[in-house]
Amino acid sequence: MTDAPPDATSRLHRLRASIDNLDAALVHLLAERFRCTQEVGELKARAGMPPADPAREAYQIERLRGLADESGLDPHFAEKFLNLVIDEVIRNHEAIKRSARPGHPDTSHAGGRPGHQA
Amino acid sequence: MTDAPPDATSRLHRLRASIDNLDAALVHLLAERFRCTQEVGELKARAGMPPADPAREAYQIERLRGLADESGLDPHFAEKFLNLVIDEVIRNHEAIKRSARPGHPDTSHAGGRPGHQA
Numbered sequence: 001m002t003d004a005p006p007d008a009t010s011r012l013h014r015l016r017a018s019i020d021n022l023d024a025a026l027v028h029l030l031a032e033r034f035r036c037t038q039e040v041g042e043l044k045a046r047a048g049m050p051p052a053d054p055a056r057e058a059y060q061i062e063r064l065r066g067l068a069d070e071s072g073l074d075p076h077f078a079e080k081f082l083n084l085v086i087d088e089v090i091r092n093h094e095a096i097k098r099s100a101r102p103g104h105p106d107t108s109h110a111g112g113r114p115g116h117q118a
Numbered sequence: 119m120t121d122a123p124p125d126a127t128s129r130l131h132r133l134r135a136s137i138d139n140l141d142a143a144l145v146h147l148l149a150e151r152f153r154c155t156q157e158v159g160e161l162k163a164r165a166g167m168p169p170a171d172p173a174r175e176a177y178q179i180e181r182l183r184g185l186a187d188e189s190g191l192d193p194h195f196a197e198k199f200l201n202l203v204i205d206e207v208i209r210n211h212e213a214i215k216r217s218a219r220p221g222h223p224d225t226s227h228a229g230g231r232p233g234h235q236a
Binding site for chain 2: 056064
């Protein structure tokens with residue numbers, strides 16, 4: 001498909017090997033992040049805290065913008081990435097809340113205040 | 119805003135500290151990934167290779183699905199994440215191609231075949 005010089009093809013293969021390594025690291029870190037947010041969701045459902053926390057999300061977005069800036073990552077992309085992550089987290093929290101309705105063993109600490117979580 | 123038990127609040131703070139550490143690691147790995155894809159874009163523009171490579175992208179999506187599966191990350195989220203990354207990469211490649219039109223010093227290896235990159 002391409003008649004690129006051999007040097008370019010070889011350099012492309014080396015860069016792609018680095019990208020593949022970074023992707024593996026990213027996926028494993030994301031998996032670890034989701035283990036944490038999963039636990040946050042369960043904790044909030046048990047304690048009767050609301051799934052979404054706009055102040056925390058605003059703090060995270062502001063902090064990520066700063067980190068993106070100092071690391072050379074495009075801040076616009078960093079924010080899109082964080083919005084994707086936060087959307088997923090809120091969806092997880094909502095799913096946990098639905099599965100932790102009164103009658104479910106995990107709601108024992110919530111003291112029957114499901115309305116407080118809305 | 120919340121009358122959650124102190125244990126829950128303390129556990130929430132510890133989980134959020136882990137999430138913040140993971141986010142810092144993620145942003146720095148993403149920045150490194152973008153350094154690589156930036157170089158891929160410049161290399162492709164110089165060598166007259168097309169910015170998008172559907173076979174490579176299909177390989178990456180398939181591989182990431184497998185990694186997501188073995189690491190416990192939701193595969194649907196992994197794919198959304200990868201699509202976000204690939205969209206951004208293609209946009210970068212297109213921007214590099216636009217800035218490397220004939221007359222720009224970096225196009226000297228492309229041999230005046232801009233149509234080949236479309």
